[in-house]
Amino acid sequence: MSVIAEIKRQKRNSPWSELVRRIEHGDVIFRTLTVVAGLLVVLVTAATGFELWQNSALARAKFGLDFLTGTNWDPVIEDFGALPFLYGTIQTSIFALLIAVPIGLGIAIFLSELAPAWLRQPLGFLVELLAAVPSVIFGLWGLYVFVPSVVKPFAQFLNDNLGFLPIFQGPVFGPSRLAATLILSIMVLPTLVAISRDVFLAIPNAQREGALGLGATQWEMITQNLIPYGLSGILGAIILALGRAMGETIAVTMVIGNNLDLSASLLHPGYTMASIIANEFTEATTDLYREALIEIGLVLFALTLLVNIIARLLVWRVARRIPTEARA
Amino acid sequence: MESALSPVRAAQHRARSNYRTRQIVNRVMLALCGLAALIAVIPLVWILGYVVQRGVGALSLDFFTQLPTPVGVPGGGILNAIVGSAIVVGIACAISIPVSLTAAFYVYARPNTLLGTLIRFSTDVLSGVPSIIMGIFAYTVFVLTQGHFSALSGGFALAIIMTPIVLRTTEEMLKLVPKTLRDGSLALGAADWRTALNVLLPAAMSGVITGIMLGIARVAGEAAPMLFTAFGNPFFSTALDQPIATLPHQIYVYAISPYRDWQDKAWATALVLIALVMGLEIIARGVASWQERKLRGR
Amino acid sequence: MFKSSGLIALLMMAFALFAAACAPTAAPTSAPVVQTVVVKETAAPQVITATPGAPAPASGSLAMNGAGATFPFPLYSKWFYDYAFVDPTVKFNYQSIGSGGGIAQITAKTVDFGASDAILNDEQLAKAAGIQMFPTVAGAEVLAYNLLGEDGKPITALLKLPYTATADIFLGKITKWNDPILQQANPDIKLPAKDIIVVHRSDGSGTTYIFTDYLSKVSPEWKEKVGNATSVKWPTGLGGKGNEGVSGLVSQNDGAIGYVELAYALTNKLPYGIPQNKAGEYVDVGKTPEGVQQAMSDFGANLGDKLAISIVDAPGKNSYPIAGYTYLLNYMNQEDCTKGKKFVEFFKWALTEGTKDATDLKYVPLPDDVKQQVLGKLDKMTCKGNPL
Secondary structure (H helix, E strand, O other): OOHHHHHHHHHHOOHHHHHHHHHHHOHHHHHHHHHHHHHHHHHHHHHHHHHHHHOOHHHHHHHOOHHHHOOOEEOOOOEEOOHHHHHHHHHHHHHHHHHHHHHHHHHHHHHHHHOOHHHHHHHHHHHHHHHOOOHHHHHHHHHHHHHHHHHHHHHHHHHHHHOOOHHHOOOOOOOOHHHHHHHHHHHHHHHHHHHHHHHHHHOOHHHHHHHHHOOOOHHHHHHHHHHHHOHHHHHHHHHHHHHHHHHOOHHHHHHHOOOOOOOOOOOOOOOOHHHHHHHHHHHOOOHHHHHHHHHHHHHHHHHHHHHHHHHHHHHHHHHHHOOHHHHO | OOOOOOHHHHHHHHHHHOHHHHHHHHHHHHHHHHHHHHHHHHHHHHHHHHHHHHHHHHOOHHHHHOOOOOOOOOOOOOHHHHHHHHHHHHHHHHHHHHHHHHHHHHHHHOOOOHHHHHHHHHHHHHHHOOHHHHHHHHHHHHHHHHOOOOHHHHHHHHHHHHHHHHHHHHHHHHHOOOHHHHHHHHHOOOOHHHHHHHHHHHHHHHHHHHHHHHHHHHHHOOOHHHOOOOEOOOOOOOOOOOOEOOHHHHHHHHHOOOOHHHHHHHHHHHHHHHHHHHHHHHHHHHHHHHHHHHHHHO | OOOOOHHHHHHHHHHHHHHHHHOOOOOOOOOOOOOOOEOOOOOOOHHHHHOOOOOOOOOOOEEEEEEEOOOOHHHHHHHHHHHHHHOOOEEEEEEEOOHHHHHHHHHHOOOOEEEEOOOOOHHHHHHOOOEEEEEEEEEEEEEEEEOEOOOOOEOOOOEEEOOOHHHHHHHOOOOEOOOHHHHHHOOOOOOOOOEOEEEEEOOOOHHHHHHHHHHHHHOHHHHHHOOOOOOOOOOOOEEEOHHHHHHHHHHHOOOEEEEEEHHHHHHOOOOEEEEOOOOOOOOOOOOOOHHHHHHHHHHHOOOOOOOOOOOOOOOOOOOOOOEEEEEEEEEOEEOOHHHHHHHHHHHHHHHHOOHHHHHHOOOEEOOHHHHHHHHHHHHOOEEOOEEO
């Protein structure tokens, strides 16, 4: 078809046939589908939040904002407060990420940049295999193997040498927030490693060649080029890992000791929001009791939202500080 | 960071003054990365070894071909749970993968619109909701309205748990596809959807599969949401509107029992579950690399 | 459970349908099926019929779902397995989702029968009008402990706990193993001067309900300060999830003590202690399960309409003090006659032929006086107002 004929044909087009043409082209359908799928995800999230809100009405009315600062959880007299759980969740998930993120990134760098070719596939496989271990198995292994043979001696060591720090105060128990933290840091590794490895692998080689060509060492190339380039993806992995850490139930419940203790010490037993829900929801028989547990779910939901808003603000600030050359 | 200098020039500047230090830092940090890998391998091998050690004794051919037996009745297997898990996870994938991938394209194409921001927030928040809450949610939506437990409600609960992982990973992997590829495709007159399916998705495929496999691995092992949805079933069932057995639920039931016989079966079931997920991963990777070779060949 | 919200349900259906449209492998949502479902046989059961030992499910057999307490799960699954040989036309599916879950499910009628370790309170009875509790078996709890003697060897003897000692330990009032109260009751054991580490269940459970019921009966202080429920606010100690969690914590901590189901202590060979009963005797329930039957009989002469009673701290000389019934829950007036009939038939079988399974698995069958009352109640079940 000549260009002139094409122009003539287009001039003849009414708005209607323009629409038909675009539908035939397929993009209208495609875009509609993406919008619909996106809306579904948003709606499901909103619906979850809404159900949590609606079904905790009794507890919200009874305890109000005191729920967040209440330190008592007594099903017998139906007095409920969320603070010990809120505290436990924040403490364990933050420390778990502090341990897991450097190690996870280290492995990802090792897998994508350093490891000999014959090692990459099997090692990557092994890490992903860890993702397939059900959490009840993590919990049983943690309780019967990991806590007595690693966590307890390690906790004793920390207490002996660093006991003057509030977070390492005694007495030492096996099941503790430290145990939960370590189990969580192992559990989030697959997510962190697998995604950040793929992020590193997806970075074009020109980035590497450019940096090395200018005389950077391999480490400088990684920290100054690869990490800034893949920052968004790495943060995505960290956020998924954080979500996993905050929402994990059975494995944490098995090793944390389930105690309302509010001390700073990592070596003491504690409690998390996900654990209290997992522990008591199925046996909660009165309305107020059940709704208080659902309100814990609501608080966790809100906390996740808050953490993500903070994370986005941080990313935004960091992104502004990274010179654009590195991202080109 | 020296604000006036670009990192590259900063690097050159330091190179002249302090070449040796840089080399040492480089060696030390790279060694630390290797050490990180080593540290992570220890619990990994340990836990897998433990599962094998505890579980392998209860494995036999019967374990794969028979139905569960009560305590004290010898033999018995987990055929119903293997099939049940395949069905429930299959439903979860059928819902979650298309929705996640399509939504990821939206976020990729329009990250800064209101909907784009909302989708990203939603996925991040969903990823932190404990799985038991998702089970209760699916219970409300399906079980209470239909009046009975079903495989479908279980699949639905798992689909929600899986979605953030697949969506988020896909989005990040799409972002890393060089812009030139997309521009090239569009410049050649390809429609958006063609570009998405024939250019972007294949280019990001390896990472997308990682996301899908992480999602499957995660939900295949979830017991908590199954209690109120798929419910469990000691008999063989493939009906979507009936209660159905799943592997993680079976592990849970066996693991909390007082009897050694069942406790051993819990570990064996876990071993089977891990092996199955791994098998799936191998197949998925195999198919992906075969596809990639086919594409390159063209 | 959540109240359903119509709009959201609709949205979710749309979600599912959308997905089904995207992926042809997903079957679309089937129309809501009402309670009675005749299971259509698929081709697959070929495999099962070939399985030696497993009962062949008859074509068009009836599926009956039940849910509830975790404690009787091993026994119920054995009963239903065996019963499939007796009556191949019905398939019972029992799942342990917890007593609270069981009560909620039978109230919402998402299952055909429920199960609970806890006695339903007035609020729950009011919500599920016409519901009846039927005791099936009873179980005992013991105090598993882990203690190294001063010679470094583990102590495994039967530990005797004076009448209020258990409560005082769990209240944090007795804190040392060599406390005179404990040492005097156990002259044959040299108890070391170690701290007692209290371990309790962290998950809500019927086991905790029975244990705290016992503590409330023997100790007014416990009753006032802590009380009795499926979960309580523990004055001291570590929480382990499930029997396995408690036994894990006990076995790893020198000086630990925690309550577990008798079957758990026996089959996992944990050293355990028993409390003194009201009459001042020590009944080793591990050797003589009749101690629990005796406790049932102490209270069992007339259970009344409710058919439910607490049997802790029983007065009899040979009674074991920490024990409780577990119950099946069903409506006295059935909406589905076949299901009602099958339920009653099964129950009668369980109370007679099924007692051997119970003893094998360390549960305690009902004594005759209680059994007669349950059978009498079963005979009064109706269907749409007519006798079954």
